[in-house]
Amino acid sequence: MVYFENVEKRYPDGTLAVDGLNLEVESGEFVVLIGPSGCGKTTSLKMINRLEECTGGKIYVNGKDIMTLNPVKLRRQIGYVIQERGLMPHHTVAENIATVPLLLGWPKKKIDARVDELLDMAGLPKEKYKYRLPAQMSGGQQQRIGVLRALASDPEVVLMDEPFGALDPISRDNLQNELLTIHKKLKKTIIFVTHDISEALKLADRIVLMRRGKIEQIGTPDELINNPATKFVEEFIGSDQLSQISGDASVTALLEDVIMEVNLNAAIEDVLEDMQDRDVKSAQVTDAKRRWHGSIYLSTLKKAKREGKQLVKETLSVNRKLYVEDGNLKDAAEMLVDMEAPIPIINSANELQGIVTEKGMAKYTINKLIK
CATH class of the missing domain: 3.10.580.10 (CBS-domain)
Structure with a gap:
């Protein structure tokens, strides 16, 4: 579904943010990119929808080289969720969710049905929330709308850049649970960036732990916990702490x-x-x-x-x-x-x-x- 082939990102000042990245994300997989600040995880994510352009190698989405695609059309085919939510303040919940379907020229009846379907799936009664403005909602509810907007056009791939990072612990935990439920139901391919190892262990089918633009280890949460490939992986997971025993690890x-x-x-x-x-x-x-x-x-x-x-x-x-x-x-x-x-x-x-x-x-x- 998403394939990185020797991908590099070098900035004009010579900084190498991503160095020879090779990664294949399968259809329907939930992959989390994690690592210390400056490791290249967010840059790698943004290169998928060409918010950042790679300077070497190739990225394929559904078998197509993204550099052969119009970047605007590419972005409309990929869901994208950011930490700041990015909702348009003067648009209602329904209008925010409908942003991409409108750009794609969906008929009004189809858009209305899709908005209602998504609100119902997220447990937000349409009669209560459909015509609210973002300012009339809590941070957690706004972030929930941001996720629904990313799903509105039924994209095969959804990119999520630390979407729950600014939320309080209770809202964060609730949204993580909802995201897992949505993923299980819709089987979307999700690539998710976080700095929180607990979040990665809870959400991921596979974790990609990065350092200095390279991959240190790729594996399931259990593999990273039980078989760290390097000392860095072991220390990042926190093997000397009780927190290493993740309650979300498989039984x-x-x-x-x-x-x-x-x-x-x-x-x-x-x-x-x-x-x-x-x-x-x-x-x-x-x-x-x-x-x-x-x-x-x-x-x-x-x-x-x-x-x-x-x-x-x-x-x-x-x-x-x-x-x-x-x-x-x-x-x-x-x-x-x-x-x-x-x-x-x-x-x-x-x-x-x-x-x-x-x-x-x-x-x-x-x-x-x-x-």
């Missing part, structure tokens, strides 16, 4: 083999005996295809037996679980605080992948702190 870091797995149609009496012999207090219930149907607990089984129930499928607990695709360490920690029993980890097809335990969480934390 797969804690995945263990299932301690005890029971067939869906097993008899309660047999399972009770087996659990007592093995000194376990819980087990995972699956069918012949290893699809997860629920957890069972020793205390629950004993009660079920007293009530005359025969099969474990009559005693299933199904609400306490995490999905491998989006479960994170914070989710697991909260569940383990609430109840010490192993947490089943399943995939979107309901297949059992493993478990997370309190002991595993403690071991993971200790290993991070003593690295």
Whole structure:
């Protein structure tokens, strides 16, 4: 979708801001550029829509060399969100969102429908917000409108330059969550610049950590945390601090083999005996295809037996679980605080992948702190 090939940006005074950048961002991917001030992250972002012109190499968007495209038309095909929001103060919310569709010549009926759709998606009732001016809204709401404006023409690529940097922590966290929801729903290709490593770890499919115009490491948040390529990466992530243990890191870091797995149609009496012999207090219930149907607990089984129930499928607990695709360490920690029993980890097809335990969480934390 977006491809940098040996891209360079050298200013007239000789300053080399970006030095031989090679990067491929896939369609639908959320990539975060991060690094210290002056590392070239914002310059790299702005070269994609030609707000900055590269002085070497090539950038391709959807297979086309951007230098062969009209820069104005290129920008209308790419969503762009900045920290200052950049809303036109004398235009209503609807007019601000409709800016690019109007320039593209969309019919009024189509524009109105798109504005209503986006406001609804962002949880901003159209009857309340559509005709407000930016000054009548909070900073967080204005920034939300800035994001919607970038999405209005349904671009395939959205560029975001520290869009939440000026917001208070609560607004920032809320907008980050909304952006993740929007990305999951719309599958846009997002390239996002930030100076905040916590934000990068929370949002990114992949992180591009830059230094002095070059890439130090590209990888998933887990890869940068667990396998830093250089001392600089390790120090930038903060490996000697508790903050390195990101609550947004994937739960797969804690995945263990299932301690005890029971067939869906097993008899309660047999399972009770087996659990007592093995000194376990819980087990995972699956069918012949290893699809997860629920957890069972020793205390629950004993009660079920007293009530005359025969099969474990009559005693299933199904609400306490995490999905491998989006479960994170914070989710697991909260569940383990609430109840010490192993947490089943399943995939979107309901297949059992493993478990997370309190002991595993403690071991993971200790290993991070003593690295």
